[in-house]
Amino acid sequence: MLQQTRMEVVLRYFQPFIRRFTTIADLARSSSDEVAAAWSGLGYYRRARMLHQGAIEVCRRFGGSLPDDVAALRTIPGIGRYTAGAIASIAFDRAAPIVDGNVARLLGRLCGASTAAAAWRAAEELVRGASSPRNCNQALMEIGALICKPADPECMRCPLRSSCAAFANGKFERALPKKTKPVRILRIPLYVIADRHGRILMRRHSGRLMGGMFHLPHGNGALLRSCRLTVAVCPKEIGSFRHTVTNRRITFTVYLTTNNRQPAPGFSWIHPDHLNSLPHPSYVRKALQLAGIDNQ
Numbered sequence: 001m002l003q004q005t006r007m008e009v010v011l012r013y014f015q016p017f018i019r020r021f022t023t024i025a026d027l028a029r030s031s032s033d034e035v036a037a038a039w040s041g042l043g044y045y046r047r048a049r050m051l052h053q054g055a056i057e058v059c060r061r062f063g064g065s066l067p068d069d070v071a072a073l074r075t076i077p078g079i080g081r082y083t084a085g086a087i088a089s090i091a092f093d094r095a096a097p098i099v100d101g102n103v104a105r106l107l108g109r110l111c112g113a114s115t116a117a118a119a120w121r122a123a124e125e126l127v128r129g130a131s132s133p134r135n136c137n138q139a140l141m142e143i144g145a146l147i148c149k150p151a152d153p154e155c156m157r158c159p160l161r162s163s164c165a166a167f168a169n170g171k172f173e174r175a176l177p178k179k180t181k182p183v184r185i186l187r188i189p190l191y192v193i194a195d196r197h198g199r200i201l202m203r204r205h206s207g208r209l210m211g212g213m214f215h216l217p218h219g220n221g222a223l224l225r226s227c228r229l230t231v232a233v234c235p236k237e238i239g240s241f242r243h244t245v246t247n248r249r250i251t252f253t254v255y256l257t258t259n260n261r262q263p264a265p266g267f268s269w270i271h272p273d274h275l276n277s278l279p280h281p282s283y284v285r286k287a288l289q290l291a292g293i294d295n296q
């Protein structure tokens with residue numbers, strides 16, 4: 001959950017999720033829709049699908065318990081080099097390196113590791129020499145996040161100061177450049193269309209971005225081509241809000257209307273009371289709140 005998502009957001013989701021799926025076996029036994037529904041609002045929904053697939057694999061091949069070595073962990077869906085290193089070192093105290101953005105910056109300054117490969121080598125060397133790999137990796141992450149900050153490193157309170165190359169020569173430009181995707185600005189009309197039973201017109205999208213989630217109809221295909229709906233009569237505009245999906249900064253303008261005809265092909269009527277058990281992105285909830293329809 002914490003990959004790509006801020007701690008304060010994750011805190012609202014973690015405990016309910018753990019109560020709902022207490023063990024890896026509970027997670028594996030659940031349907032992918034149940035897992036995605038519990039993840040609704042957290043974004044980056046591919047993580048939920050991979051977590052579910054990973055739990056199934058752990059039960060199938062490892063008897064429901066996570067293996068403790070990096071090579072075996074990396075055969076599980078959704079677990080890459082970083083996550084494998086984090087699980088092996090923090091959960092099992094194995095001497096496995098981890099490099100996130102903060103650790104890469106710290107190692108760039110500490111020992112001149114100027115590429116990702118050099119940062120991984122340096123992290124490996126440090127963790128192999130540590131009496132507690134668990135403490136070593138967590139310390140590197142914490143120092144990287146809280147002390148060796150990008151713009152303003154607090155060297156005078158850094159425990160690594162005496163062996164830091166950047167501090168010794170006063171050069172702090174070794175931070176690895178962060179690769180970021182260019183921001184895309186999108187404007188999308190969003191339709192809240194209710195029938196006489198109070199049900200809302202929605203469509204399950206199957207594409208890569210937010211695939212498997214239920215969406216409201218969009219007025220254009222800028223974000224999700226499959227959710228585009230042309231409405232014959234101009235509905236009433238009720239407001240707009242901003243929303244971010246990965247590198248997309250979207251302004252949704254919400255329109256409200258009613259419709260008692262057959263749903264358009266691919267769309268179906270969903271009662272708002274059932275939304276909690278269906279996977280849906282958080283913008284759906286924002287739009288329904290604006291329309292005074294939210295069930296929470």
Ligand code: SF4
Pocket residue numbers: 106109110147148149153154155156158159160161164165166167172
């Ligand atoms: S001494 Fe300064 S530059 Fe070196 S690791 Fe610590 S905070 Fe970063």
